[in-house]
Amino acid sequence: MFKDLLKLERFPTTWCPGCGLGMIMTQLAKVMDELHLDHTNTTIISGIGCTGRIAGYFKLDGVHTLHGRTLPVAEAIKFVRPELNVIVASGDGDLASIGGNHLIHVARRNTNITVLCNDNDVYGLTGGQAGPTTPVGTITSSTPGGCKYEPIDLQNLIKVGTQYHYAKTTVYHQAHLRKCIRESMLWQGFSFVNITGQCIENNGKRLGFKSAYEMLVHYRNTYKKAPDGAETLGDNEIGIIRRE
Amino acid sequence: MRRLVQGNEAMFFGAVRAGAEFFAGYPITPSSEILMLAAEHANRHPKFKFVQSEDEISAGNAIMGASLAGAKSFTATSGPGFSLMQEAIGYGHQAEIPTVIINVQRVAPGTGMPTMPAQQDIMQSRFGSSGDYYPFVFYPNSVAECYKYTMVSFNAAEESESPVVLLSDAYLGHLNEVVDFHCIKLPRAVRRKRAPLGTGQRLFTGLVHDEQGRPRTADAETCKRWHVRVSDLHTKVSNRYIDFEFQPNLSSDTLIISYGIVSRVLQPLSSQFALFRPIRMFPLLTDEIRRCANDYRNIVVMEANDGQYATIIESVLKRDVHRVPLFGGRINLASARAGLRKALGRMIE
Numbered sequence: 001m002f003k004d005l006l007k008l009e010r011f012p013t014t015w016c017p018g019c020g021l022g023m024i025m026t027q028l029a030k031v032m033d034e035l036h037l038d039h040t041n042t043t044i045i046s047g048i049g050c051t052g053r054i055a056g057y058f059k060l061d062g063v064h065t066l067h068g069r070t071l072p073v074a075e076a077i078k079f080v081r082p083e084l085n086v087i088v089a090s091g092d093g094d095l096a097s098i099g100g101n102h103l104i105h106v107a108r109r110n111t112n113i114t115v116l117c118n119d120n121d122v123y124g125l126t127g128g129q130a131g132p133t134t135p136v137g138t139i140t141s142s143t144p145g146g147c148k149y150e151p152i153d154l155q156n157l158i159k160v161g162t163q164y165h166y167a168k169t170t171v172y173h174q175a176h177l178r179k180c181i182r183e184s185m186l187w188q189g190f191s192f193v194n195i196t197g198q199c200i201e202n203n204g205k206r207l208g209f210k211s212a213y214e215m216l217v218h219y220r221n222t223y224k225k226a227p228d229g230a231e232t233l234g235d236n237e238i239g240i241i242r243r244e
Numbered sequence: 245m246r247r248l249v250q251g252n253e254a255m256f257f258g259a260v261r262a263g264a265e266f267f268a269g270y271p272i273t274p275s276s277e278i279l280m281l282a283a284e285h286a287n288r289h290p291k292f293k294f295v296q297s298e299d300e301i302s303a304g305n306a307i308m309g310a311s312l313a314g315a316k317s318f319t320a321t322s323g324p325g326f327s328l329m330q331e332a333i334g335y336g337h338q339a340e341i342p343t344v345i346i347n348v349q350r351v352a353p354g355t356g357m358p359t360m361p362a363q364q365d366i367m368q369s370r371f372g373s374s375g376d377y378y379p380f381v382f383y384p385n386s387v388a389e390c391y392k393y394t395m396v397s398f399n400a401a402e403e404s405e406s407p408v409v410l411l412s413d414a415y416l417g418h419l420n421e422v423v424d425f426h427c428i429k430l431p432r433a434v435r436r437k438r439a440p441l442g443t444g445q446r447l448f449t450g451l452v453h454d455e456q457g458r459p460r461t462a463d464a465e466t467c468k469r470w471h472v473r474v475s476d477l478h479t480k481v482s483n484r485y486i487d488f489e490f491q492p493n494l495s496s497d498t499l500i501i502s503y504g505i506v507s508r509v510l511q512p513l514s515s516q517f518a519l520f521r522p523i524r525m526f527p528l529l530t531d532e533i534r535r536c537a538n539d540y541r542n543i544v545v546m547e548a549n550d551g552q553y554a555t556i557i558e559s560v561l562k563r564d565v566h567r568v569p570l571f572g573g574r575i576n577l578a579s580a581r582a583g584l585r586k587a588l589g590r591m592i593e
Contacts, residue, residue, distance in 0.1 A: 063447075066331055069335075076310040077310065080310045084313070
């Protein structure tokens with residue numbers, strides 16, 4: 001049972017009702033259960049922010065690193081213990097902004113770890129400030145006149161190496177999310193799962209969404225599966241691109 | 245076998261002797277020889293892992309991860325890189341991670357004088373990260389001691405379950421001396437107590453946490469318990485490392501306190517002055533400093549910075565000391581004599 005992998009005694013989690021993180025955690029636990037990953041063969045490394053708390057809810061050894069430093073820690077663990085499955089779970093601000101330099105270089109070194117990026121467009125925990133993935137024009141608590149800049153292009157950042165494995169999905173597409181996590185876990189090399197998830201309290205409500213459900217419906221209506229064999233994902237496409 | 249060895253080289257060999265299995269670092273003068281030796285060693289010994297990090301922030305965090313994974317880990321850097329590692333050092337203290345950071349000091353602040361020696365990171369070694377923590381800092385003054393104190397640093401890290409800072413400088417790091425490693429008396433390497441990652445259900449975190457690793461971010465009692473437990477442990481471990489050198493001089497009324505390469509340069513003055521040299525810079529050798537300073541009317545602290553340790557010595561002795569700063573990388577007997585003449589108002593032979 002996937003629930004056996006979770007420290008249910010620590011529930012309820014620290015996350016707001018309606019947060020997308022519980023759905024990511026559930027799908028990760030389900031994939032781990034399918035692949036027989038547990039405390040003897042797996043470790044989860046998480047950073048700072050709401051997503052950073054994921055490591056503490058799994059029944060295995062986890063590391064809650066400094067802000068932005070999941071990847072150097074995870075990579076070192078993989079070098080020392082290549083037999084361990086190393087999973088990184090963190091947010092878009094942690095991975096792509098403060099930890100952006102590490103992301104480019106760990107992708108370039110193609111270290112065999114899997115990164116789950118909870119991409120909610122903002123710094124949720126600190127009050128909904130704009131982050132590296134905030135769409136242009138979005139009003140956030142740090143961009144009252146609308147975000148001026150284009151968001152970072154994570155897909156092309158991950159494609160920095162000759163080998164890559166990049167998946168894009170959303171928390172609405174639960175089966176697809178599970179497939180993305182599973183295939184990334186099985187990939188021999190660096191793999192990155194970009195998961196669009198809702199932050200209803202510190203982003204959605206400001207944008208006019210009344211509930212997390214409305215945000216999920218928005219993801220359903222916005223995102224379409226990319227055609228099979230696509231080499232690049234379009235702005236509103238979900239799918240997996242890879243090169244061996 | 246007697247051979248010519250450089251200070252940086254001796255520190256690398258000392259790390260290997262201590263059982264180090266992981267090095268992460270970023271090239272920076274005057275410490276780069278240690279990184280290059282680590283790369284070469286990894287090439288010949290697959291069990292030894294080497295990462296040339298994208299920056300020192302990465303290196304500082306990588307040694308934490310490697311340590312949690314079960315390897316004795318270390319890095320080597322200089323002032324600017326040491327600054328970038330400070331956040332990781334604080335994390336290592338909070339999460340209780342044994343590791344070693346070698347800082348081969350150069351003239352600062354900023355990019356400073358990259359090839360010139362200084363001792364300007366004394367305060368940074370003790371107080372560089374945010375918060376209250378109790379770091380071990382060692383500073384040898386010869387190539388043979390570079391070897392020995394690298395081992396000591398690794399042992400103190402294991403015993404105190406915390407990051408240990410091993411200081412050197414551009415002078416000592418590039419100093420070549422004939423040594424015979426087999427003749428250096430060494431402590432036995434301390435083994436890791438904690439089980440590596442992949443064996444339990446623990447959480448290692450930089451948040452204030454209880455004994456089970458659960459974050460307790462609004463509980464003052466947990467925070468207080470942590471300080472008491474960690475500072476007690478560090479005090480207990482520090483009792484095993486009462487490392488200093490004292491050369492009394494009953495015909496003199498002046499004691500010169502110096503450390504690292506400066507103490508080495510001052511040796512010819514031992515006929516005119518009493519000399520005290522802390523090797524364990526922190527935790528402070530409070531009792532030893534007080535006892536040795538007792539018989540001397542004048543206390544001089546000579547160091548290659550603007551009185552960083554002198555300020556600390558004054559608070560230990562509760563009296564004013566003469567400060568003799570050696571600036572600009574010119575650490576030699578002539579500068580030392582000139583500084584003493586100015587401080588004491590008399591000629592120095």
